[in-house]
Amino acid sequence: MIFNVSKSKLEKGNLTKDEIISLLNTNQNDIIDLMAIANSKRENNNITYSKNIFIPLTEICRNYCGYCTFRKDPNDKNAIILKDKTEIISQLKNAEIYGCKEALFTFGEQADQEKVVKIALKEKGFENMNEYIYDICESTLKNTKLLPHTNAGVLSYEEMKSLKEVNVSMGMMLENSSDRLRIIEAHINSPGKDPKVRIDTIAEAGRLKIPYTTGILIGIGETKEEIADSLLTIKNLNDKYGHIQEIIIQNFRSKKGIPMEKNPEPSLLDMIRTVSVAKLLFADISIQVPPNLNYETNQVFLLCGADDWGGISPITKDYVNPDSPWPEVDHMRNLTKDAGLNLKERLPIYNKYINETYLNDELLHRTLELKKSLN
Numbered sequence: 001m002i003f004n005v006s007k008s009k010l011e012k013g014n015l016t017k018d019e020i021i022s023l024l025n026t027n028q029n030d031i032i033d034l035m036a037i038a039n040s041k042r043e044n045n046n047i048t049y050s051k052n053i054f055i056p057l058t059e060i061c062r063n064y065c066g067y068c069t070f071r072k073d074p075n076d077k078n079a080i081i082l083k084d085k086t087e088i089i090s091q092l093k094n095a096e097i098y099g100c101k102e103a104l105f106t107f108g109e110q111a112d113q114e115k116v117v118k119i120a121l122k123e124k125g126f127e128n129m130n131e132y133i134y135d136i137c138e139s140t141l142k143n144t145k146l147l148p149h150t151n152a153g154v155l156s157y158e159e160m161k162s163l164k165e166v167n168v169s170m171g172m173m174l175e176n177s178s179d180r181l182r183i184i185e186a187h188i189n190s191p192g193k194d195p196k197v198r199i200d201t202i203a204e205a206g207r208l209k210i211p212y213t214t215g216i217l218i219g220i221g222e223t224k225e226e227i228a229d230s231l232l233t234i235k236n237l238n239d240k241y242g243h244i245q246e247i248i249i250q251n252f253r254s255k256k257g258i259p260m261e262k263n264p265e266p267s268l269l270d271m272i273r274t275v276s277v278a279k280l281l282f283a284d285i286s287i288q289v290p291p292n293l294n295y296e297t298n299q300v301f302l303l304c305g306a307d308d309w310g311g312i313s314p315i316t317k318d319y320v321n322p323d324s325p326w327p328e329v330d331h332m333r334n335l336t337k338d339a340g341l342n343l344k345e346r347l348p349i350y351n352k353y354i355n356e357t358y359l360n361d362e363l364l365h366r367t368l369e370l371k372k373s374l375n
């Protein structure tokens, strides 16, 4: 028994909310048992990562998340309003030389609510943000072998339907499913972080059969109960649609000047408990832990069921966490090997989705071609 959950129930992984909460509160020997069981759930000895280039298409955003330093004000002279296509293509071509396979487009949500963005779009001949995103992804495919993955925050069914034609996968963090976070610093000024709206987006992506990356942000003022609810919410969505390819367990990193500057970062044990529980609940889905946010402690996540390091970029910074540089791939390879596991490069779409159900002919063909170049 770990707390009041029997080991056989833990092995099966169909945990109730109360059981998850008690596991999220384990300590001492119980936490070691929890880690060991989670660790035994991994399907093989491969720990994956995707070699990517991170391109922020716009820094304008309709939300004001209390933890964010990415977003810039529309009147900020240094803000990226809409990134120039010629510059993007030349960056992407350089990424190809470095062996990147993924073009990661992550940017502010519904930026076209702002006048400056509306004007910039018009100048470039686009009606709205989605037309511009589509054009950038299409140009990526035309000019390079890279595979686009777009993380644009909340999108409508119609928007995702069109972006599916030019993306092999898409994603958006659920962050947390609690309404309560909307009345505290984290999300009080962020309509796009309304869990209802986010859950709808993830469900619509499921209906559209888009391989999908989501996850939760730990340490933004949530309770253990709210973490349990969030993981179960993701589980329900995946049980219904089967499109969740990976779940990111991301730890809040404090930064100077943000509204949540004084919020404590989650403890290492909180991360360990959450990663372990996630692996128990999702035995056949990759659990991703970003290596740049846990530079000193990465290896321990390999002992509690993490399967994936996510995107690692040899050429661009993590614009969301600019103070946290990517470790070198060789460094990750060594520390993974030291734990008895193998580092393996993957594409931005996981193998089980590389088929006609999830990809059109063109994307399927290109994905299969690029897959041949993975070692």
Ligand SMILES: O=c1nc2n(C[C@H](O)[C@H](O)[C@H](O)CO)c3cc(O)ccc3cc-2c(=O)[nH]1
Pocket: 050, 052, 054, 102, 104, 149, 150, 151, 170, 171, 172, 173, 213, 214, 246, 248, 288, 309, 310, 311, 312, 318, 319, 320, 347, 348, 349
């Ligand atoms: O460099 C980052 N990559 C992030 N990624 C990219 C991710 O590491 C890879 O693009 C995916 O694993 C696909 O290969 C996200 C992708 C999503 O769909 C949703 C959220 C994130 C969050 C981050 C992030 O904070 N930093």
Ligand SMILES: C[C@H]1O[C@@H](n2cnc3c(N)ncnc32)[C@H](O)[C@@H]1O
Pocket: 067, 068, 069, 106, 172, 173, 175, 216, 217, 250, 251, 252, 253, 254, 255, 320, 321
């Ligand atoms: C791209 C993702 O990055 C996460 N994100 C945003 N700000 C921070 C921060 N300070 N620390 C860690 N993660 C953050 C959010 O979960 C967002 O969805």
Ligand code: MET
Pocket: 061, 070, 106, 107, 108, 109, 151, 152, 153, 154, 172, 173, 320
């Ligand atoms: C730059 S943050 C990641 C994309 C989007 N703005 C979101 O928060 O979901």
Ligand code: SF4
Pocket: 061, 062, 063, 064, 065, 068, 069, 070, 071, 107, 108, 109, 153, 190, 192
């Ligand atoms: S985290 Fe994303 S949605 Fe929130 S303010 Fe930053 S860019 Fe906008």
